[in-house]
Amino acid sequence: LAAMNPDICRERENATFNTETLTNMLDGSAEKTRRRREIESLVINDPDFQHDDPNFMSRSERYDAAVKKSSQMIMKLRDYGISDPEEIYFYKRCVHRGFSEPLDLHLGMFLTTLLNQASPTQLDTFFTPAWNLEIVGTYAQTELGHGTHIRKLETTATYDPSTQEFVLNCPTVSSIKWWPGGLGKTSNHAIVLAQLYTLGKCHGLHAFIVPIRCMKTHQPLPGVTVGDIGPKFGFEEVDNGYLKLENVRIPRENMLMKYAQVEPDGSYLKPPSDKLTYGTMVFIRAMIVGESARALSKSCTIAIRYSAVRHQSELRPGEPEPQILDYQAQQYKLFPLLAAAYAFTFVGQYMSDTYHRITGHINQGDFSQLPELHALAAGLKAFTTWTANAGIEVCRMACGGHGYLCCSGLPDIYVTFTPTCTYEGENTVMMLQTARFLVKCYRQAREGQQLSGTVSYLNEQQRLQPQPVSSRPTVVNINDLASLVEAYKLRAAKLVEVAAKSLQGELQRSISQEDAWNNSSIELVRASDAHCHYVVVELFAAKLSEISDTAVHSVLNTLALLYALHGITLNSGDFLQAGLLSVPQLSQITQRIKALLVEIRPNAVALVDSFDYNDEMLNSVLGRYDGNVYESMFEWAKRSPLNRTEVHESYYKYMKPLRSKL
Numbered sequence: 001l002a003a004m005n006p007d008i009c010r011e012r013e014n015a016t017f018n019t020e021t022l023t024n025m026l027d028g029s030a031e032k033t034r035r036r037r038e039i040e041s042l043v044i045n046d047p048d049f050q051h052d053d054p055n056f057m058s059r060s061e062r063y064d065a066a067v068k069k070s071s072q073m074i075m076k077l078r079d080y081g082i083s084d085p086e087e088i089y090f091y092k093r094c095v096h097r098g099f100s101e102p103l104d105l106h107l108g109m110f111l112t113t114l115l116n117q118a119s120p121t122q123l124d125t126f127f128t129p130a131w132n133l134e135i136v137g138t139y140a141q142t143e144l145g146h147g148t149h150i151r152k153l154e155t156t157a158t159y160d161p162s163t164q165e166f167v168l169n170c171p172t173v174s175s176i177k178w179w180p181g182g183l184g185k186t187s188n189h190a191i192v193l194a195q196l197y198t199l200g201k202c203h204g205l206h207a208f209i210v211p212i213r214c215m216k217t218h219q220p221l222p223g224v225t226v227g228d229i230g231p232k233f234g235f236e237e238v239d240n241g242y243l244k245l246e247n248v249r250i251p252r253e254n255m256l257m258k259y260a261q262v263e264p265d266g267s268y269l270k271p272p273s274d275k276l277t278y279g280t281m282v283f284i285r286a287m288i289v290g291e292s293a294r295a296l297s298k299s300c301t302i303a304i305r306y307s308a309v310r311h312q313s314e315l316r317p318g319e320p321e322p323q324i325l326d327y328q329a330q331q332y333k334l335f336p337l338l339a340a341a342y343a344f345t346f347v348g349q350y351m352s353d354t355y356h357r358i359t360g361h362i363n364q365g366d367f368s369q370l371p372e373l374h375a376l377a378a379g380l381k382a383f384t385t386w387t388a389n390a391g392i393e394v395c396r397m398a399c400g401g402h403g404y405l406c407c408s409g410l411p412d413i414y415v416t417f418t419p420t421c422t423y424e425g426e427n428t429v430m431m432l433q434t435a436r437f438l439v440k441c442y443r444q445a446r447e448g449q450q451l452s453g454t455v456s457y458l459n460e461q462q463r464l465q466p467q468p469v470s471s472r473p474t475v476v477n478i479n480d481l482a483s484l485v486e487a488y489k490l491r492a493a494k495l496v497e498v499a500a501k502s503l504q505g506e507l508q509r510s511i512s513q514e515d516a517w518n519n520s521s522i523e524l525v526r527a528s529d530a531h532c533h534y535v536v537v538e539l540f541a542a543k544l545s546e547i548s549d550t551a552v553h554s555v556l557n558t559l560a561l562l563y564a565l566h567g568i569t570l571n572s573g574d575f576l577q578a579g580l581l582s583v584p585q586l587s588q589i590t591q592r593i594k595a596l597l598v599e600i601r602p603n604a605v606a607l608v609d610s611f612d613y614n615d616e617m618l619n620s621v622l623g624r625y626d627g628n629v630y631e632s633m634f635e636w637a638k639r640s641p642l643n644r645t646e647v648h649e650s651y652y653k654y655m656k657p658l659r660s661k662l
């Protein structure tokens, strides 16, 4: 066993706080940390889950290996009695080393849709077989022609009262289902989102359980054309698929009928809200916020550990080359991302709690908070994925050339994460959904209604009436987190107002509501972005008040200040325009940020250690806990398939003959 790299040892000795305390806080409690590690070690020590490096495998081999692992995973979850969704998720992440896998849609969307949208009788019929993996399902919504604008999806489900069946059809090329994970080869069922027709009338999108492959032979059923859509930017383990349905008949009982219903005679009963069909998307959006935190914290772990062991260039003449982590420019790249990773971890926990709280109310028949839940999940999903997506790439480049190697782990993190900006609601479109809610709230507040929840700041609009910047006291105390939260809040209020006024201005030019909306999209997206940024800063600050350990409190306070101040510098125009900040303060902020980088420097490695990714999960030569990066990179390269023979066959086939011809 090689000794620990001395640089990284020194980093750990210099930390001012106890990493275990912080890890416990991130997990929720010491007991939760213990249990998570226990679950992870079940996987890591399981010979069935030892795997070949996927980088050296073909796509088909990768799919094969993933299905093998997923099947074993389901067996073992059963054997170990792991049934808590959160624990299933730990186990699953560890088995697949953070990669997406063929059963994701079954576990994440098929089962969830059943749980939330099936009637009790339907749950009895479908849930147990689905839990036992006899039914393997996916969520088939997107079509070739439409992913975003789902009201225009073209697949139809027409009720036939004579047989009490629905007849499903994809009538056009653009109506072919396209993208669903696990659809191509793995699933034997799909929840298909289709336009419901009954008694000659269209009632919009509804969800149907459609068998697509024979339960015995796994052959596609009559009328079903199904397959894999081909290689992608990443997601190589996943058989994202296509599906064309031609006169496929399913029993009436296969329409999910917890809310909307079709009676045997074909009469239609409306749901209490027609957006309940969209519920599974809200769930996954809420989960993606936590995924942003994970992707970013993993990337930071890799880049910061590597920066602690990598020496390059000359800082002071005659002295040894410094750790690249000592360069201010390197710190400025990585520490704000580290701060964002912490912020998003807390936001992810909040989003998950909020989802469960409000879904609880919805299950009791109270739909009043659905709009806020939707707006929050949509906006925070977009806000956090955009930041994390860009941040992963910054981390990769911060590792220099070695970041480009697959064994750094960073390319896989990037290609696996980047579609979160697109799937489950394209980010710009999600920001516009949040803006729709914000503008509505703004108008309500104007009309004198008292708003509650995350938008309650819009009640304070009177305070925001325009006044000359010079006559207004500057609001920000750049050393006080509470004051920074206030500034973010006022910026959000201002940008919501700007967006609302833009809409108003457009409408006064007597164009349609829709054109006014389109002509204000830039302002609307910025308003949502500012709103989400405020929510994130606010939640980070609120988290600090829960921390009793003074050493941990101090280091997280530094990170929270860095997060807030760095965000101001990135958006300084907004803060200046709103009169929340003066020009001299801007350079004070830069100085303050530099001081914060120095404060964070001795704790940087400990702060990424606290995320507690074991080496198997991190899967990165550069991010290894022991810091022995060069040795293991050399070992990894030797295993490259091109090195199986000393002389590659291409030499004999092409180069050697060429030489004799010249």
Ligand SMILES: CCCCCCCCCCCCCCCCCCCCCCCCCC(=O)SCCNC(=O)CCNC(=O)[C@H](O)C(C)(C)COP(=O)(O)OP(=O)(O)OC[C@H]1O[C@@H](n2cnc3c(N)ncnc32)[C@H](O)[C@@H]1OP(=O)(O)O
Residues within 6 Å of the ligand: 083, 085, 086, 088, 089, 092, 104, 105, 107, 108, 109, 111, 112, 139, 141, 142, 147, 148, 149, 150, 151, 181, 275, 278, 279, 281, 282, 284, 370, 371, 374, 423, 424, 425, 426, 429, 433, 436, 437, 440
């Ligand atoms: C016992 C055991 C327990 C067991 C437990 C078992 C369970 C589990 C166990 C295991 C757990 C382990 C898990 C493992 C997980 C694995 C990971 C998963 C990986 C997943 C990978 C995911 C891969 C990716 C999958 C995908 O990608 S799947 C496809 C996703 N596709 C999209 O996301 C389409 C976007 N497009 C739209 O969402 C709409 O098109 C559009 C733009 C909103 C316009 O919608 P439109 O209908 O036109 O509405 P508008 O007219 O604009 O608005 C009209 C009005 O409705 C409002 N409103 C719009 N929405 C909504 C909404 N939701 N909700 C509420 N309101 C809404 C709007 O606010 C407006 O309100 P108003 O202002 O009028 O008051």
Ligand SMILES: Cc1cc2nc3c(=O)[nH]c(=O)nc-3n(C[C@H](O)[C@H](O)[C@H](O)COP(=O)(O)OP(=O)(O)OC[C@H]3O[C@@H](n4cnc5c(N)ncnc54)[C@H](O)[C@@H]3O)c2cc1C
Residues within 6 Å of the ligand: 105, 139, 140, 141, 142, 145, 146, 147, 148, 149, 178, 179, 180, 181, 235, 240, 419, 422, 423, 424, 425, 426, 427, 428, 429, 432
């Ligand atoms: C890896 C991956 C896995 C997926 N898995 C599934 C799955 O399991 N099941 C499933 O059903 N789907 C799945 N999808 C599909 C995914 O949900 C859609 O791709 C997504 O909803 C975006 O829709 P789109 O592709 O139609 O993009 P488009 O809507 O065509 O977006 C293209 C551009 O148009 C812009 N745009 C569109 N509408 C507006 C608007 N109203 N205002 C302003 N700008 C607009 C967008 O911002 C974007 O820049 C998956 C996709 C990927 C990449």
